Amino acid sequence: MTVNIQYVHVDISETLSAYTEDKLQKLFNKYEFLISADVHFKQDRKQHDSGKICSIELSLPGPRIFATSNERNFELAVKKTIRELDHQLQKRKEVFKVY
Numbered sequence: 001m002t003v004n005i006q007y008v009h010v011d012i013s014e015t016l017s018a019y020t021e022d023k024l025q026k027l028f029n030k031y032e033f034l035i036s037a038d039v040h041f042k043q044d045r046k047q048h049d050s051g052k053i054c055s056i057e058l059s060l061p062g063p064r065i066f067a068t069s070n071e072r073n074f075e076l077a078v079k080k081t082i083r084e085l086d087h088q089l090q091k092r093k094e095v096f097k098v099y
């Protein structure tokens with residue numbers, strides 16, 4: 001499992017990185033065909049009550065899967081994004097054939 005985390009106009013947080021990697025590890029354990037994940041954390045300065053953006057793109061055989069969310073803190077954004085990716089992966093696994 002390869003996880004690349006980038007912080008765009010946001011201070012680097014080791015605890016947020018560890019939290020994200022822990023959540024992604026659960027996805028990697030559930031779906032063995034995943035290759036890597038690219039994670040981007042951004043801050044939208046125009047939105048005061050929300051504006052914490054988490055974008056995750058997963059590499060796997062076939063087209064890549066992408067999800068993003070905008071919440072009031074990064075932990076909620078990560079949780080919501082992973083939930084959306086899990087939903088997409090469930091759909092993909094139903095049509096995914098192993099030869």
